[in-house]
Amino acid sequence: MPSNPISTSTAPLKLLVLGGTVFLGRHVVSAALAAGHDVTVFNRGRRAMEFHRPVSALIGDRDADTSALRGHPFDAVIDCSGYRPAQISRVAEALETPWPHWVFVSTISVLERFAPGQAYDESAPVTAASTGYGGEKARAEETLQALTGGQCTIVRPGLIVGRHDPTGRFSYWPWRVAQGGSVLAPGRPARLVQVIDARDLAEWCVQLAVARTPGTFHAVGPTQSMQSVLDTCREACGAPARWVWRTDAELLAAGVTPWTGLPLWLPEDDADFGGMLLGRRDKAEQAGLRSRPLIDTVRDILSEQRDDPTRATFAQTLTRDAQTRLIESASSSH
Incomplete structure (x- = not known):
């Protein structure tokens, strides 16, 4: 794949979005349309597309049939759905040459480990594993780097949050705080966490595609305390909620599963994941990443929940009964 020179052109792009109908891809399409680009999505066509401007659709499956891509020239690709090396290779083989600049949305989970208390940057070691997320x-990153001679953009997000999130991994907190009362709060109040709004990430991916910016970037949000996150949720919804903090040791002793039992919670001394929410964003900021205030994200999530109450779910979260027992045991021990 030939090199793509860095460009600051603002001319509309013929942009291919791989994915584009669920969460981040949906925001990428919206951001690209808002910037005036000509957008085509490639996916399996299983979900309806609802955008304010027309979007072209190519139907296929990057695990099996990418033939719909043939004969369609593009200026850039934003890849929101690539997970395996073969998926990268199939799409590249189907695209016309010279190939477009490729922005690949990877993940911080490619890193080997997250040492407790240690902030990490793009120089952190990558896992040697070939299986698992x-x-x-x-390995998909490596495949794309090899195909492009390094002239591609690798974006490694942390926890992506906001409207249309199908997981509820962060949305749980605004939804729970809005219910008021005693809220089980995990770990230390000053424990540091990071989230990135899908809209900010999407807008930045479009900017990277326009500028044909090569390199690898960790796309994480500003670092803030868990108490600050909860206080922001309370400010956004105005509910009379109060925090009942339980330590890492108390939660583990109660059998609470890190990350899923209570979203955003990871024991700080965990040898492999204790520092997962401590990514550095210096390089990404230098390349244009900007983050809106967290309260804007929270308000958007609450608005979505009001529009569609069925979204206020996160199946893996500790049950309310189990949370109540932990809250009551905390109260009785103080």
């Missing part, structure tokens, strides 16, 4: 994404 992080391993497959890491």
Whole structure:
């Protein structure tokens, strides 16, 4: 794949979005349309597309049939759905040459480990695994780097949050705080966490595609305390909620599963994941990444929940009964 020179052109792009109908891809399409670009999506066509401007659609499956891509020249690709090396290779083989600049949305999970208390940057070691989410994404990164001679953009997000999130991994907190009362709060109040709004990430991916910016970037949000996150949720919804903090040791002793039992919670001394929410964003900021205030993200999530109450779910979260028992045991021990 030939090199793509860095460009600051603002002319509309013929942009291919791989994915584009669920979460981040949906925001990427919206951001690209808002910037005036000509957008085509390639996916399996299983979900309806609802955008304010027309979007071209090519139907296929990057695990099996990418023939719909043939004969369609593009200026840039934003890849929101690539997970395995073969998926990268199939799409590249179907695209016309010279190939467009490729922005690949990877993940911080490609890193080997997240040492407790240690902030990490793009020089951190990548896993050698070939299986699992992080391993497959890491090998997909390598495949794209080899195909492009390094003239591509690798974006490694942390936890992506906001409207249309199908997981509820962060949305749980605004939804729970809005219910008021005693809220089980995990770990230390000053424990540091990071989230990135899908809209900010999407807009930045479009900017990277326009500028044909090569390189690898960790796309993480500003670092803030868990208490600050909860206080922001309370400010956004105005609910009379109060925090009942339980330590890492108390939660583990109660059998709470890190990350899923209570979203955003990871024991700080965990040898492999204790520092997962401590990514450095210096390089990404230098390349144009900007983040809106967290309260804007929270308000958007609450608005979505009001529009569609069925979205206020996160199946893996500790049950309310289990949370109540932990809250009551905390109260009785103080």
